[in-house]
Amino acid sequence: MLPTVAIVGQPNVGKSTLFNRIINERLAIVEDRPGVTRDRNYAPAEWLGHKFNIIDTGGITWEDGKIEEEIRAQAEIAIDEADVIIFLTNVLSGITDLDEKIAQLLYKTTKPIILAVNKADNPEQRVNIYDFYSLGLGDPIPVSGSHGTGIGDLLDKVVDSFPEKSDKVDDETIAFSVIGRPNVGKSSIVNKLLGEQRVIVANMEGTTRDAIDTPFTDEDGTKFRLIDTAGIRRRGKVYEKTEKYSVMRALGAIERSDVVLLVLDASTGIREQDKHVAGYAHDAGKGVIIVVNKWDLPKKDSNSAKDFEKVIRDEFQYLDYAPIIFVSAETGQRINQLPQLVKKVHENQTQRIQSSVLNEMLLEVSKLVPTPMVKGKRLRVYYITQVKGNPPTFVVFVNDPELMHFSYKRFLINQLRENFNFEGTPIKIIARKRK
Numbered sequence: 413m414l415p416t417v418a419i420v421g422q423p424n425v426g427k428s429t430l431f432n433r434i435i436n437e438r439l440a441i442v443e444d445r446p447g448v449t450r451d452r453n454y455a456p457a458e459w460l461g462h463k464f465n466i467i468d469t470g471g472i473t474w475e476d477g478k479i480e481e482e483i484r485a486q487a488e489i490a491i492d493e494a495d496v497i498i499f500l501t502n503v504l505s506g507i508t509d510l511d512e513k514i515a516q517l518l519y520k521t522t523k524p525i526i527l528a529v530n531k532a533d534n535p536e537q538r539v540n541i542y543d544f545y546s547l548g549l550g551d552p553i554p555v556s557g558s559h560g561t562g563i564g565d566l567l568d569k570v571v572d573s574f575p576e577k578s579d580k581v582d583d584e585t586i587a588f589s590v591i592g593r594p595n596v597g598k599s600s601i602v603n604k605l606l607g608e609q610r611v612i613v614a615n616m617e618g619t620t621r622d623a624i625d626t627p628f629t630d631e632d633g634t635k636f637r638l639i640d641t642a643g644i645r646r647r648g649k650v651y652e653k654t655e656k657y658s659v660m661r662a663l664g665a666i667e668r669s670d671v672v673l674l675v676l677d678a679s680t681g682i683r684e685q686d687k688h689v690a691g692y693a694h695d696a697g698k699g700v701i702i703v704v705n706k707w708d709l710p711k712k713d714s715n716s717a718k719d720f721e722k723v724i725r726d727e728f729q730y731l732d733y734a735p736i737i738f739v740s741a742e743t744g745q746r747i748n749q750l751p752q753l754v755k756k757v758h759e760n761q762t763q764r765i766q767s768s769v770l771n772e773m774l775l776e777v778s779k780l781v782p783t784p785m786v787k788g789k790r791l792r793v794y795y796i797t798q799v800k801g802n803p804p805t806f807v808v809f810v811n812d813p814e815l816m817h818f819s820y821k822r823f824l825i826n827q828l829r830e831n832f833n834f835e836g837t838p839i840k841i842i843a844r845k846r847k
């Protein structure tokens with residue numbers, strides 16, 4: 413679980429310049445991995461070995477963007493989403509009315525706030541930062557986003573303010589999230605699920621952090637953590653239904669999950685945005701369950717589910733491993749099956765297969781299907797072993813990794829799926845040269 417840092421501040425103080433500075437190096441590395449989706453306002457970053465996610469709240473805009481409303485929404489997003497907040501101001505303008513307003517909003521949270529004063533490009537400007545003490549948010553830190561100075565000191569302070577990792581990550585707890593575009597019924601599903609009689613929601617009193625996760629136990633004693641039930645807690649907030657924000661929130665939730673429930677709306681069919689969110693979950697190697705909600709709405713005959721399933725398989729070909737379940741948050745149909753399905757997928761994604769069993773499979777497979785010839789050279793596969801779970805990752809030792817094309821990897825993955833139960837989880841295969 414990575415900490416999240418948010419940058420807030422009035423327009424033109426230099427938020428996006430600073431954001432780009434902070435993520436710069438990481439972006440270059442991430443970029444050459446194909447299929448990885450990037451976001452301009454939400455990105456992974458790293459400082460001195462501390463990894464975190466950073467949000468530029470200024471990049472999240474909404475239609476009738478009255479400035480007051482915009483900064484309020486920014487501050488609320490930061491308070492709701494972040495572990496540490498960077499409040500960015502501008503030394504050239506001094507403290508403005510908007511700065512005062514933002515400070516007022518930020519007084520409400522107990523989360524650490526770091527006051528940074530931007531555009532302190534030279535020593536003459538840096539002496540002016542002391543005025544900013546009057547905001548009552550502690551020591552102002554001079555930075556220059558465009559020159560890149562002071563960023564190290566700022567990040568030192570950010571990293572020092574990360575919450576202690578005292579919430580012990582419990583290995584037995586299965587973390588999952590409910591994601592999808594606005595209005596597909598995420599919060600309705602969450603409410604219904606947590607309202608089930610068999611589900612016991614843990615008492616959240618005494619939680620110090622502004623908690624966004626809901627721990628609960630199923631009747632068989634399985635422990636779950638439902639990530640980011642924002643739909644409930646954030647109802648009515650200005651920003652809640654904006655697309656940018658919903659994508660950003662989905663990214664954060666996916667990252668912290670073992671299993672992702674991708675919710676589709678049976679009454680509207682599949683949209684482009686559904687695919688974006690699904691792509692993130694797949695790229696991140698998470699377990700995926702496709703939940704078709706509002707199943708009470710379409711007129712149905714005996715083939716309806718089959719037909720819809722076919723459309724889903726066509727549209728989400730890379731998610732061929734994901735089980736599909738048809739539910740209705742309205743009538744409650746099959747909602748009670750969700751926890752057990754999550755549990756099953758989690759078992760599949762964490763299982764370890766013995767090397768002896770894997771190599772037996774390899775032997776059988778190679779008897780049936782010869783390995784491919786590539787440019788006159790035959791691929792030889794010597795040995796396969798599972799190096800980790802979640803997602804299940806296999807290393808295959810071969811004569812020459814260059815000969816192991818995508819199609820043969822795909823073939824091996826299919827063989828693994830046929831021989832073992834990996835439903836709901838992506839599988840990774842790495843080819844290594846045998847020494």
Ligand code: GDP
Nearest residue numbers: 423424425426427428429470531556557558559
């Ligand atoms: P945002 O609206 O808060 O995201 O601000 P931007 O990052 O878009 O920056 C607004 C303007 O301030 C741009 O013209 C930047 O080039 C300029 N700017 C950003 N950082 C600095 C800085 O450290 N020094 C100076 N002099 N200008 C800066």
Ligand code: GDP
Nearest residue numbers: 594595596597598599600643705706740741742
């Ligand atoms: P979210 O934005 O994804 O959290 O979606 P909501 O849970 O707010 O639901 C959006 C709308 O769809 C609301 O009006 C819900 O009452 C409605 N809705 C949610 N689930 C169902 C369902 O299973 N059947 C029907 N008919 N309506 C639903």
